[in-house]
Amino acid sequence: MIKLYGYWRSTAAYRVRIALNLKQVSYSQHSVHLVKDGGEQHSPGYRGINPQGLVPALVDGNTQIGQSLAILEYLEERYSKTPLLPSKLADKAFIRQLCQIIACDTHPLNNLRVLQFLSNDFNIKDSDKTKWYHHWLALGFAAFEALLKKQAINGPYCFGTELTMADACLIPQIYNANRFDYPMENHPLLAAINEKCLKLTRFQDAIPENQPDAV
Amino acid sequence: MIKLYGYWRSTAAYRVRIALNLKQVSYSQHSVHLVKDGGEQHSPGYRGINPQGLVPALVDGNTQIGQSLAILEYLEERYSKTPLLPSKLADKAFIRQLCQIIACDTHPLNNLRVLQFLSNDFNIKDSDKTKWYHHWLALGFAAFEALLKKQAINGPYCFGTELTMADACLIPQIYNANRFDYPMENHPLLAAINEKCLKLTRFQDAIPENQPDAV
Incomplete structure (x- = not known):
């Protein structure tokens, strides 16, 4: 199942949640607290997934993607039944x-x-x-x-x-x-x-x- | 012919020039001076092409596009012979x-x-x-x-x-x-x-x- 690493208030993670919902893709959420302990996004564990140390990150099997627009484009091709880009x-x-x-x-x-x-x-x-x-x-x-x-x-x-x-x-x-x-x-x-x-x-x-x- | 509105020192315009050259697309350049007269990018004429008032903008017939990454994606599909994205x-x-x-x-x-x-x-x-x-x-x-x-x-x-x-x-x-x-x-x-x-x-x-x- 698709995993989304994000934070409730992150607007970049919010973009990805909307896209996943519109495409009706099931996913599990993994919270990365942006403030606690100086920010969990800087932890070595999370940086192993996204070396930039920012949320969101999407994990689909062996594929790990940071940057919300790169994730939206990935979802667009991976789940093309409900497109979020026009055809022209x-x-x-x-x-x-x-x-x-x-x-x-x-x-x-x-x-x-x-x-x-x-x-x-x-x-x-x-x-x-x-x-x-x-x-x-x-x-x-x-x-x-x-x-x-x-x-x-x-x-x-x-x-x-x-x-x-x-x-x-x-x-x-x-x-x-x-x-x-x-x-x-x-x-x-x-x-x-x-x-x-x-x-x-x-x-x-x-x-x-x-x-x-x-x- | 493709028209590129840009400025020599704009790094966002520079990205598009590289992509056009790699894809061997001929284009004409239209300079938008970012400093002269408070910045030509704010002129009504240029804002008619790109309402955001930033360079670059690409004009291909009736299609006017701002934002360099949107332009790169457009060129990628329009001139697909020399791809600048991998296939996977x-x-x-x-x-x-x-x-x-x-x-x-x-x-x-x-x-x-x-x-x-x-x-x-x-x-x-x-x-x-x-x-x-x-x-x-x-x-x-x-x-x-x-x-x-x-x-x-x-x-x-x-x-x-x-x-x-x-x-x-x-x-x-x-x-x-x-x-x-x-x-x-x-x-x-x-x-x-x-x-x-x-x-x-x-x-x-x-x-x-x-x-x-x-x-």
């Missing part, structure tokens, strides 16, 4: 561009290790960390919404009526934005997509609070 | 994981807009910017090298004798590291791969200094 080449590129706006240009600037580095090594105070966090989120979400408008997407999801990897990336990032009191009013289309997705059981089952290691 | 699913995941260590967890923390934000909005002085830059580079390169070792890769390239997307991502990041005086001694395997790749004409033709808009 140009549409695939559009969806991947949306995913990367989140996974390359938004989340990596705002994740735990960056916020910790700003506090510990740059003495950045909490209010400035919020400014930092909101700044990159605002840019990422504005680009995401502008791209949806350019392609005349009006919901209910990021690719109209088809659920895709883009929804699996967007919904966790909005969860994180809410956690850090980021106002979603400037991004009405994204807020509407979030509402629609969270009505679906397969998204509900993936939300952080519904995971076995949630505190 | 697990190997593909390995190469994509390497790419994302650079494109998600290293470069986005160190690119121009982040360094500008640290200076302008956080009054971070130049020596601390170097500390920031080297910190994320050290983590990214260490993870990249650890992953190569885990898969028993000893060069000449990131996937042994096959050139892949991972080389297209790694070589530009090392170019950038050299520009910011980052010592590569800690990453001997990456330094050796860099040397081997740069002996190849198709990489040479892609280096920033050999672009029409190089200063």
